[in-house]
Amino acid sequence: MKSYAKNVQSIKNDNRATILNLIRKAPVSRAEISAVAGLSKSSVTMITNALISEGQVREIGTEESTVGRKRILLDIVADYRFAAGIILHRRDIKVCLTDLKGEVITRASTAIENFRSADEVIDYTVNTVFELIDRLSLKKEDCIGIGISCPGPLDITRGVVLSPPHLDMLHNVAFCDKIREKTGMNVSLENNAVLLAMRENLIRDKMQNFMSVIISHGIGSAVVTAGEIYRGALGFSGELGHISVVADGLRCPCGNCGCLERYVSLSALKEHFGFTDYKQKVDMAYEGDEEALSVLRYITTYLGSGLVSAVNLFDLDAVILHGDYSYRPELLNGMLKKYINKNSVVAAVHGVEVISSPERNDRAEGNSTAAIIEQYFDQILEG
């Protein structure tokens, strides 16, 4: 059962949040807010003017119009507050600060080899966050929280990293708790695929049901449904990498057999075919090389099979692919799209889009604060 707004005050907060989130998606005028949110013009005026006088929102000019008064566009004040991000990457640990739009303001990083224990990681990240804040002469109180981005299975309710081998010093350490303790800040741990999907959800307005998949040495995934991140029993993200594509197939470190990750991750590909340069193979495939094409067909069969399962279970409109397979993606994309639309039951009702989007490291840093920012805008507070 949904939890409804209860009293008159909570309505105000809800409407503030609705409006602020609309503005956050893209600059809009009061009139548009009134139309989209279903609130009266009077209410929109009251609330937006309050937001403006608090310094959270500002007017950024007018829209063109053919007749009548021009609409005054409202935008959030991106530097009204800021957020800190920690990125537990495969090769290094990064720290950054972003504004409320997720744009990186400043950054730092150190190679993963420099860390021997969880405490070292904790000390480095906490100190660096404070250093960056100082360097920009920001106020600690204006930091809305620290978002941690990590690949692989996590236990986000406990704030614990479970899986990726290069972070074994963090396994089963109360990482979030310790950072919260040392900083006194709001701390959130999230899967990097979930963070990516959050950001995409903000941008892709029309797309309401999709899965974001990141494939590199492992496979990460997250699902957006009805315009919201899908959360399971304990906030565990959709683990596409550990979907079983071959019952009784190759054994996976996770304990299961036949996991997708054992077939189509970059490492699995190397193990299966013996080559290391995926990009080179793709180039050859474009030139018609039969062996290279067979590699793409192999990927299509296994990845397609896993995606069909996901599409059928979640009833998805689209799949967005990130990571290494995004190199010259037209060929593989076309094969996957054909495979999925031919083989999924939902295709009988609606088509399924397959989109490739190059994962820039830049974006990955900005994404790290996506969950903290979302949290911030969802529980709107006075002043």
Place this chain on the structure above:
Amino acid sequence: MKSYAKNVQSIKNDNRATILNLIRKAPVSRAEISAVAGLSKSSVTMITNALISEGQVREIGTEESTVGRKRILLDIVADYRFAAGIILHRRDIKVCLTDLKGEVITRASTAIENFRSADEVIDYTVNTVFELIDRLSLKKEDCIGIGISCPGPLDITRGVVLSPPHLDMLHNVAFCDKIREKTGMNVSLENNAVLLAMRENLIRDKMQNFMSVIISHGIGSAVVTAGEIYRGALGFSGELGHISVVADGLRCPCGNCGCLERYVSLSALKEHFGFTDYKQKVDMAYEGDEEALSVLRYITTYLGSGLVSAVNLFDLDAVILHGDYSYRPELLNGMLKKYINKNSVVAAVHGVEVISSPERNDRAEGNSTAAIIEQYFDQILEG
């Protein structure tokens, strides 16, 4: 983004719905409602008394207490309104009326062989609904709507039956629209697994994230997450039967290869092992018969593999099995539970329950109106 309550009136409706849904789950007192819903005692009094004077709710006695005034239990008036249900079963088409608790008041049915065309089905069901209403001297205006239960993939937005072969005369017919036209009533088409999950969601209070699976000649499934039915892009239910358990495996009529349904439905079992009496095999397995045990191991591997994928993707707490495998289920259940907990990634965070629950035809009829009833209680109207 969530759609929030907007104005002061909508708050009232929301609170009415919250309270009515609480009462509907199980009889409660005003004091409990106040505590659980987070509403003040005054509001609860106001709203419940309004509901009572409208005839939607009644007091049904008091609870025992050790000290202080006894709590007065409130229950919904089950026959305040009624709903009609149409069940498109494998062997017959059933029509029934249920009260607001989903209890069947009256029923009728005809063998599927009697129908040659969609129009015949439409005429029969519509006429029978009116006949049953007349027979019980009920008022047509008190019927909250007609729920249609159907196995297999549906397009619930268009209200069209897509799949099961025995209903081929209904394929791509605007079934819901025509029935809505002829009756002027609210009509809803739902997958039978979804309806079952709705009912279970109402009953199983603690369980918030589970999948209901019905296995007989096909496989149907539905997911409840965060205490609500999961809905994908177009309300398509989670199609566990068409999850791919063997990439490039057995061809399925749906177009895909290696669908779970091709391995562990009753028909697939018959095809694979050549036997027809599943119950007999189970009996033999309990006596230690090695061949019979190998059948259960086969089911465990394939069904388990599919369930692991679903559990990993949806992050589920539990799987509830219905249908033919519910015969003496302890043995198979134990094997499945062990398999799933050993092989799923989420098991690292929380255990996964496997529950067998015999599917009674009786219940299937009552379930047919579950969606209409849910809809009714979610959009509460005055008087």
Place this chain on the structure above:
DNA sequence: CTCCATTAGTTCAAACCTTAAACTAATTGC
């Protein structure tokens, strides 16, 4: 250049709902 039609945004009293506080009602144990 003025006037008008049109759209955007503002002001304010009215309507409505929840709620805290103070109340009554019912029940047990001493």
Place this chain on the structure above:
DNA sequence: GCAATTAGTTTAAGGTTTGAACTAATGGAG
């Protein structure tokens, strides 16, 4: 019979949305 306790009711107060009437801004026609 009385105190203690819990359940349920009444009522005035407080806060929010809103419709209606308003002002503001803009383009085009005459």
